[in-house]
Amino acid sequence: MPHSNHPTRNPHLAEQFETLAQQREAGTLGMWIFLATEVMFFGGLFTAYAVYRHRMPQGFQLASGEYLKETWGSINTAVLLGSSLSVALAVHAAQHGMRKLLVWLLAITLLLGGAFLLIKAHEYQLEYHEGVIPTLRFTYDGPHANEVFVFMSFYFTLTGLHALHMLIGLALWLVMLIRAWRGHFSAAYYAPIEIMGLYWHFVDIIWIFLFPLLYLVR
């Protein structure tokens, strides 16, 4: 390790890099590439969704209108957009080395993300009682029963996968919060916050599409 013990070497600079700028650029680029894979990951599902929406227009309309809670969905969208704002502000705070503000904003983000998941859970619960959870409890056998079934399958797969991403995000935010609390970040070093921010905004964007595609099928 020729470098790590060198007195002038920045402690945040990993061995394989020459400069902090290079390291940071690699991190950002890496996250964007990761997000590209995420787009394709959800993209496979979106494609399947599109095919079935094309094949089963009535059932999709019916299920969306009858069983998805548009109000809760809208509220949740707002909550998530709010958390995106708090993240954007958190990154801003980090850039300017405002530790206290950063901690606060991360806490707000965690709260909003948690609220989103709670609301989602509440919706799932309602759907359970209505008996429209495929396989687990599906009692609907009115018109277009198969199509409603398939729509609900997509709904749970898509929102479930999204919720999983939220959970991962929240866990990572918690780590960031603790690190921020302990003063790991400064105006000179805040790349992890920034890169996590990218991830979070991405999860938000997925929801921005899920909301009309699932809740507002007309």
Place this chain on the structure above:
Amino acid sequence: MSKVIDYASALPPLPAPDYLHDGTGLRSWLLTVDHKRIAVLYMISLTFFFMVGGIAALLIRLQLLSPNSTLMEAETYNRMFTTHGVIMVFFFLVPSIPAVIGNFIVPLQVGARDMAFPRINLLSWYLYVIGGLITLYAIISGGVDTGWTFYTPYSSLYANSKVVPTVIGIFISGFSSILTGLNFVVTIHTMRAPGLTWGRLPLMLWSLYATSIIFILGTPVIAITLALVGVERVFHLGIFDPKMGGDPVLFQHLFWFYSHPAVYIMILPSMGVVSDIIACFSRKRIFGYGFVAASSIAIAVLSFLVWGHHMFVAGESVYSAMIFSFLSFFVAIPSAIKVFNWTATLYRGSISFETPMLYALGFIGLFTMGGLTGLMLATLAVDVHVHDTYFIIAHFHYIMVGGAVMGYLGAIHYWWPKITGKMYPDIWGRVSAFIIFIGFNLTFFPQFILGYLGMPRRYYTYPEEFQMLNVFSTAGASILGVGYLMPLVYLLWSLKYGKPAGPNPWGATTLEWKVSSPPPKHNFASIPLVTEEAYDYTKEPTNAA
């Protein structure tokens, strides 16, 4: 900016131990973040999986020796070719060159101390191993019988075998691919040594870059698709179930959206290897460097446009089939460009025939044959006849075994001195390359004829008139098996008894040959400055050793 200490100009011997001796013991290997050690870990695990897949192949060939063989039951045979396909594709050939050779030489060839994300690199090896072990568990605890293609609704509703653990295994190893691709792209973009412009990049890096594009944008789709199959089996979503109005053909679209590009994941790295080897052993710059480099990227992009050629008779619409057929021919053009440029590179070269070169030349011939038969498959009317017959089997083994595996072996032989610091006995290398070439052709050429005669694939028993050709094929496979065992023996032998290789035994020009063999832990004491064009073989050879 820290001050760089220039160890290279210090007095020999080098103060830094080489990467193989920098720490011993299992821990120092299993927790390493050194890209070179990770490459070695990959090499060992891949060899293991190749053995598993190869033994399955031998059993397949043994069963097919006679038309009504009683060696295996139908169920066993079906599990056997699935095991063979799944292991060979997902756990051997897709990771092969990128994970072993790529991990080893990408940082060296770009002139960096490691990958951009060394810990993610290690993580990707663990993901690969965990995925592989889960799949092995599935195979041992009951097996999978869906074919490597997992077509629904058979896989999702009917198959009575361990589909779920298998897809979980592949899913996990998929993330290994993604992370490897991510690491390559970021490393190549942000960590090239000063002076190493895109126009000076070794062609190996161009093709690994192209491969990474497919890793990044294709793999997630297979991951989610196989996940859907698993979820459908467990929770019954109805998505691929015709009884629910689902369309089983949708699965095929999603599957091939990845799996066609995946075949270029398998061949592009080999193409890169061949480019490097041909240049080195004919001591000439690659003819039409720019075209060869650009054709890698072209292949990566075009590969995403042709997946429907696996579905010409699957019930996709006639018009869609025509579009996919049309596009399929375009992906052949960049491949043709490469073949012609390699050939032209030999012209007026100074050609020598060490083992890696023999593999590279074998690659050119066999890839050409495999590729040209690909054209027949892309032709609609012909594919109707040969789809799902042994013609397909022959086509892809020509490319994957004759092409990609040859490329992999070529790469192993080419970089072995760099990886281990030892030379293997070249004569044995040549002999085994020759045996593999013969065995290979005897195994797979008869399958073209079998296929055109109409023998369907995935048959454990077949009409008697096909026997003679099957006997040839099985005979060839035994020769091939022997051919593959030989390198295993003499390469291991060379670890102990091989002569020291010196930094540059082949007189090659790329950066990895400028450090000692095996390279020191952080590769370069000081980041090199590149002033030469790629493959500048006009200077004197540099191997002082």
Place this chain on the structure above:
Amino acid sequence: MNTSLQLIPDQASTTAARTDALFLFILAVSVFFTLLIAGLVIYFSLRYRRKSPDERPKPILGSLKLELAWTFLPLALVMIMFSWGAIIFFSNSRPPADAMEIYVIGKQWMWKFQHPEGPREINTLHVPVNRPVKLLMTSEDVIHDLFIPAFRIKHDVVPGRMLTQWFTATKVGEYHLFCSQYCGMQHANMNGKVIVMEEADYQKWLTGAETGSSAADAGEKLFLKYGCALCHSSRAPTMAGLFASTVKLADGSTVKADESYLRQSILQPRAQVVAGYSADLMPSFAGQLSEEQIMQLLAYIKSQKEVAATSQAANNSQKEGDSPSQAVSNSQKEGDSPSQAVSNSQKEGDSPSQAVSNSQKEGASPSQSVVKSQKEVASPSPAVSKSQKEVAATSPAATGNESP
């Protein structure tokens, strides 16, 4: 079929020679390029082999002219391949209007063929020479693929869809017929033969062929076996005259007793309860009956009425397409326990229909005219007439599969 080593299979259909010609063209191009590349590689290797260890050949950067040549020459060649292949493929995709129609059902692991004149066959297909034959194919379970190498044709047989392929056999003889899409354990044994006959022989075969017991008979046995008859002779509504009648439901509404209603009554009896009967007496048979058995039960129930209603039956089942079948719980159950052991091997007597319907627009599909023409050919001899009626009654369900 001869047992000596052949390189090209029999050419026994109109497309065979056309496909082979194209194949040989591509083969010629391929051989040319393979020899060219191999020849050059070998020649250069010998000619320019290293003669002294310190040779330093002059670098050649490349040549734009050459690059363009080996880009566009192959491009031109492959475009020929594409167009030629597409032309044959496209014309092979459109069956002639006068083609004779044979229904094909693939199921694990056998092929069932239903001739328009009545005879059914398993794993063997008799066809007349020189007459276009269109195969209307569907699957009961997984994807299969009907492949006849001597005819150079092949197409997947997909559950839930009715796909077609056609051929005109040109040579009398026996040829292989394979399932070439992997479909489970006995995939390799899901094969048989095609027997191409002279027209006169074919006609003779038609009249002589045994038609087997009908679906309705098999359905009657099931009706007894599963204890339906126990209830449906006293505590439950009678089946006589049920099909195509209007049923009054407990909630006051009425429903037409078409196939999907009958199907649902068996699989989800609680969905629509008949007025005046107990709602939870009849158990659901979802998961206990195979698609084929349900078909046979339907055929039996449909047969429990005046023969005069036959033509109405055809119309009725045509309408079935309007209300997508609602077999939710059925397939749900099946999904819970994926099992390929649905090995109900009725070797005979099952009808080719498999009600996997989506919304077929009335009149939009040619299947209707198919049905009519079949009815018109009816009753040359009493022996076949029974099965003909059945074809008329059930085939629309089979043809109504294709989703738009």
Place this chain on the structure above:
Amino acid sequence: MMNLDSTAPRGPQLPAASVPSDLLTDHNSTSVAAYWLIFFALMLLLGLTVLAAHWNLGALSLLIALLIAGLKAALVVWYFMHVRFASKLTRLFSVAALAWLALLMGLTFSDYLSRGWIVGTGK
């Protein structure tokens, strides 16, 4: 190709500042007020999309919903994710995924939309 690359050639002795400044996302100057503004715009669009859904537009409604969602996503990407300050390379990757998704959907639908065009064959 070459101008996509942001760092090379990078001399060993070059100071970090020689990296083109548009690479560095902290050289941006989005103000707190701007973030709030974007947030309100997003909320407005959310209202709009719900409103549009209740307004019976038939087939158009999907298009409108997607357009609004696209606009929202663009705002998030451009402002919150700082793509407006990002390098060309980052921008390239952020659109590459979308282009690939379009390929996947487009070619898949080339099948579904043209099914049944040849009447009576099911293909």
